[in-house]
Amino acid sequence: MMKHIPVLLDAVKKELGDIRGRTVVDCTFGAGGYSRAFLESGAKVIAFDRDTNVSKDAEELKNQYGEKFRFINESFTEIKQLYQDDFDDVVFDLGISSMQIDNGNRGFSFRFDAPLDMRMDTRMDGTAYDLIKNLTEAELADILYEYGDIKKSHMFARLLKKELPQTTFQLCDLIKNPNDIAPIFQALRIAVNDEMGQIKSALSSVHDLLRSGGKCICVTFHSLEDRIVKNTFRKWTEISGNPRLPIIEAPKYKMLKTALPLAEELEKNPRARSAHMRGVQKV
Ligand SMILES: C[S@@+](CC[C@H](N)C(=O)[O-])C[C@H]1O[C@@H](n2cnc3c(N)ncnc32)[C@H](O)[C@@H]1O
Structure with a gap:
């Protein structure tokens, strides 16, 4: 590394x-x-x-x-x-x-398959997976829009809530368009770590x-x-x-x-x- x-x-x-x-x-x-x-x-x-x-x-x-x-x-x-x-x-x-980004186990990077974690402080509760699971669709859409500048934030929020990806690669498969992957990872990371x-x-x-x-x-x-x-x-x-x-x-x-x-x-x-x-x- x-x-x-x-x-x-x-x-x-x-x-x-x-x-x-x-x-x-x-x-x-x-x-x-x-x-x-x-x-x-x-x-x-x-x-x-x-x-x-x-x-x-x-x-x-x-x-x-x-x-x-x-x-x-x-x-x-x-x-x-x-x-x-x-x-x-x-x-x-x-x-x-x-x-952090190059550690394949922490879920910060879409280059490695890992649990959807993204916590900088692993002593705290609340991984990226928990965030997707626990927020409402509207709250998740706000995060994607605000922290990732994702235009179709409601569409993605609906998809994430429906599929509840547990790993980075499952998340990438859902997003499909490569241009949306980095901003969605960024938005989730910013929210997970406040x-x-x-x-x-x-x-x-x-x-x-x-x-x-x-x-x-x-x-x-x-x-x-x-x-x-x-x-x-x-x-x-x-x-x-x-x-x-x-x-x-x-x-x-x-x-x-x-x-x-x-x-x-x-x-x-x-x-x-x-x-x-x-x-x-x-x-
Ligand atoms: C860009 S790196 C800093 C690199 C450092 N200046 C160096 O030269 O090695 C950012 C670091 O800040 C830490 N960090 C981010 N948010 C933090 C916070 N709220 N409290 C404490 N550390 C934080 C991250 O865990 C990460 O290790």
Whole structure:
């Protein structure tokens, strides 16, 4: 299985600047590419990941860096449990890792036949199969439309409810049109893992917790994630109150640079193609 190649890491490092002696929260540990780079730059790292399969890489970093590295095998929404003094900067590298998509048993990929699971955190209930079984046809159609941009969402929802596919290949056989397969897998995965809800919740905690001078940087992989991050950061950096009235509140955050992968990175790692980095800094 191919190790996950960190995406936009140089851009993230550049935007974070000198992190020697700072504590960076890596919200999405994955294979630890970001965490390792931050540690090598002289920072301390607190890393989250809700996938229990990543703990071996985390142990390796723990052995190497000791107290400088702490791993929390939970959702990054648990950042709300940290105190303001615990960290300086926060980084999210959202979406799914190469290890998850390339693991033939987890149901994330239509290339392998596997139970229709798709849970990042296998300690939680609710596989993709359970989702199809338990949602109403209308709820399922909404998910396909919203998270997969599937035009015939009602037709597919009806079909899935009727046939209740239990494996990835059974699902592919039902969908038939190859163009609809990837978006339907994506929609189910986003719903199973409540990906949009988790980002919103974690960003809201970061807003309150980040201390002055701290940066929050997000790398997103599709337009839905990017829209949430973009709109959230816009709100944080906007002047609040009625600009015509004398009492207006200066924004607590300023916008940092955005970045897209360069041709050079895309050549080495085609999975970086839809990546988008955005950041803010608390003033
Ligand atoms: C794109 S990978 C991160 C790769 C990492 N930056 C690296 O360099 O190896 C995304 C990781 O985030 C994790 N993840 C996604 N949503 C999460 C959440 N809500 N809480 C914690 N981890 C999450 C996934 O399990 C996956 O391992």
